[in-house]
Amino acid sequence: MGTPLGDFVRARRDSIQPxxxxLPDHGRRRSPGLRRSDLATRAGISVEYLTRLEQGRDRNPSPAVVNALADGLSLAPSEREHLRYLAKITGGACPSHTRPAPPPREVRPSVLDTLRLLEPGIAVVTNRLGDLLAHTGGFATxxxxxxxxDTATGIPNLTRYVFTDARARTFFADWDAVADEQAFDLWLGPSVENAEWFATELAPLAGPEFTRRLHHHRVPxxxxxxxxxxxxxxxxxxxETLEVPSHAQQLVVFLPADERTAQALARLTDRSGSHLRAIS
Structure with a gap:
């Protein structure tokens, strides 16, 4: 059985042209990308050890090995951070057969006060699973x-909406990019167990569009x-995303990127009320 760390290393290796x-092109081969032997040489480890990492038979690489793999794969800074994160959760993760406690969904009073100050602006409090926990009236507009x-459970979820509601493909002009973001963020979820359980529940509904992105480990x-x-x-x-680490939540503020958008938002918010909504 593979691991998130092994899947990421293999996916990045397959995406690199020698x-x-x-590196010299060795001609036709069974799979695309960089050979294991080439990556092992660049990282200063054995092919056998690299194989065990990719197949999930070794789950505890040292920091030196993780850094060497990052060098060997020529990872960008954001990808290096993701590799270190996957090494951490792979070494400490253990399968769970019971549903974990949900992540904290209560929003701190001070964060709610901050949302009120942002009215009639557009802001939302969310977590890495995509739960939308509180929002301004501007966001509702x-x-x-x-x-x-709109949700039957009382807790709107952006990730579920993106992958299961056909309206999302119209609303998000760059749906593919948003889908990549939501799938990637599950790896940064409140806990490994929360993210794994949510992904397991969502996969049958969302289908291959979700599972393919989840396991590509592409940093958006x-x-x-x-x-x-x-x-x-x-x-x-x-x-603009502000972390609320004590609750594993984020306050996301949306700002106009051009004058046309600023004018359109002014018209939208002028005809709406400012009604803060908190979901618990």
Missing amino acids: ESLG LTEGTGLL PRAALRLNHPSGPQLRLRR
Whole structure:
């Protein structure tokens, strides 16, 4: 059985063309990308050890090995951070057959006070599973008519919406990029157990679009968010994310990325009230 760490190393190795690293092309081979022997040489480890890591038979590489693999794969800084995170959770993870306690969904009063100060701006408190725990009236106005805040469980979830609601593909102009972000963020979830359980529940509903992205371990660039608002205009928004580490939550503030978006948002928020919504 593989591990998140092994899956990531193998996925990155398969995505690298040898010539991009100045290595000779050895001709046709059974699988694409960099050979195990080439990566092992670049990282200064044996092919046998690399094979055990990729197959999940070794779950505790030393920090030196993790750094050597990052060097061997020529990882970008964000990918290096992800590799270190996967090494940490792979070494300490153990399968669980019972549903873990849900992550904290109560929002700190001081965070709610901050949301009130942001009205009529657009902001939401969420976690890495995609639960939307509190939001400003501006956020409700922005998403009105999209189905994002419509849920039978009482807790809207962005990840579930992106992968299971057809309206998401219209609302998000760059749906593929948003889907990559939501799948990747599960690896950063409140806990390994929470993320694994949520992914297991979502996979049958979301299908291969979700599972393929979950296991590609692609660190998303998180460019400006483009939304096709039901009222007509396409909006471009920058996202400023502030961590609330004590609750494993994030406060995300959406800001206009251009003047056209700023004018459209002003019209939207002018005709809406400022009604803070907290979900517990």
